Amino acid sequence: MSETVIRVEGLSKQYRIGTPERYRALRDSLASGLAAPLRMIRTLARYAAGSSNGSGRNSTPADAASRNGTIWALKDVSFEVHRGEAVGLVGRNGAGKTTLLKVLAQITRPTQGRAEVRGRVGSLLEVGTGFHPELTGRENTYLSGAILGMTKSEIDRKFDEIVAFSGVERFLDTPLKHYSSGMQMRLAFAVAAHLEPEILLVDEVLAVGDIEFQKKCLGKMEAVTRGGRTVLFVSHNMGAIRRLCTGGVWLDNGAVRRVGSAADCIDAYSSSVAATGDEETGVFDLVERPDREGTGKVQFTEIRLLGDGDTPRARLDYGESIRIQMRLHARESVRPYFIGVAIYAADGTDLLSTVQTDSLAGRIIEAGESHCLVCRCEHLVLRPGSYFLQASVLDSATWEFHDWFYSIGQFSVEEGTGRFGRIPDSRPGYLQPVFEWNWK
């Protein structure tokens, strides 16, 4: 076995979550003693006022742990990574994956334990770190490159390559603020992709951008891991982890649940997600779900799954229609956005996705409004099996999530009445559209 390059021993990280504000004002520190009862009253008042979304954050299960004002984001985490390995970190939102990367990248210090990292570390926790809107594409390439850890001569050498990869040659001397968000993203990733540290920490950067671009990034990542670099990779895209990673670590609630091969960890994690979904009724109440990410400006409050007929259910028949009925509430007016749903298989493979703009014109929802949106497909062509529903509200300009669930829950497809005839059950694949065969 090759040399150990990352050794994590008993690593723990505690966060104070006493103050809801993102930063403290001096008076908060002075009066925090007085503030506690006040905060309780405020919370109660919010409940009484019935602003359902606002109270979501105040009543999560995590709150139980936070009564003393602290939360353990990482609890006694230990594992090792060898040179040249690509390790995928899987787990629910808030399981501590990003925190672990931040500790290993030296962005934040642990509370207990230690970690040893051998080699130059590059961290990609977001795309476009250090970009400045007033500077040109050329200037930002140098700035971002330097911030990510490249030397000036390194950037000089790779500059042409970076520009070619990004495809923004013509706008190199235009200030970044005049770039479209897609162009910014491409330039940002191009810089990041040319980083050549011995150890690369990557967090979910592939979750943004259009499909075309995601593919390009994934390809680049694959090249990086094959090049013998050590990579630690956080993603909710199980397919990507399966493709890129050999090893895996499954984090749950800050603790390690499993260390092993990537496939092992994905399977174990996926089946645990399946176990927690509300797969009986087909009604998914999302108001108080803690496993969401995003700005919270627009949030799902409920999603119902329906087939033919008007009763929600989580067991659908092959060939019948499928309706996904979403209720949304806007806390703030936001720019045009995408409301999307996706379906993926139990092993994490993405099967399909659709956004409301596929058939609707964009529309702005004002603050305080609630809406119901239905997405319908005439014939369900998924083969019998278990599937997961994913849902998101995404800003169409910045690709920033307002609300995002890796898994709303599970549903199953059964053979049913066989409206399209008998379904052969030993075929590989997930889809079974109706094909017509003819001799010509």
Next chain:
Amino acid sequence: MTELAVLQARAVPLTVITPPRSWVELHLDEVWTYRELLYFFVWRDLKVRYKQTVIGAGWAVIQPAFTMIVFSLFFGVLAKIPSGGVPYPVFYYSALLPWMYFANALTQATGSVVENQRMITKVYFPKILLPVSSVLSGLVDLGIAFLLLVGMMFWYGMPPTAAMLWLPVFLLLAVATALAAGLWLAALNALYRDVRYAIPFFVQFWMFASPVAYPSSLVPENWRWLYGLNPMAGVIEGFRWALTGQGQPPGVLMAASALGVAALMLGGLLYFQRMEGTVADVV
């Protein structure tokens, strides 16, 4: 040498990550390791500073020049503050140069950590680079504003003197003072945003505690060492002396200032380093 040999020859750095342990954990050598990034931060500050302005770098001259006119008129012509025979415009401008540099550098440094919070939470680098780059980039403005002083001295027929050789020393003292105070305030600002509102007042008070609008000879002799503990007193008096020959040559006041800045700097470094361990969690 083969590529493999090159790889082996290059020492593989080992990073040990542990909880923050003690008060004293300074890694100033990191500033040297990250010197290229420091260069890029300074470069960015300079590039961005006067983007989308009409007058551009002209602002570096306009600010001290107009303040000089106002001071000459009110403190000089009307209040008749003694300038020791030096023309009022030169008397004030020679003090406003280091003062404006200091005030701007301090304000920039104070905001530097908070303004870069996004970066701080996404990638590692020694945070001290941020206030250091703010303090360094201000020197360019000082250089531009200095040109006007040269012109003024020529106009008033004031020849260069040997005392001007002292200027770099006072400049260094000014940079050190801005950095030392900037470290304190940048760290405080990261924790308490009140600092942002307090800083304009703070800078104003500090100006009146420094010999900008008046000569330090107005301060009684036996109290001058105490007055000098304000490092900017030494800096400004030194600038004025080196440029115009008026005021105090280096002495008790300036020794006290050097002492003051050393103490302020040591405390600032320690406090900043203390903040550095947790800043990504609270900023």
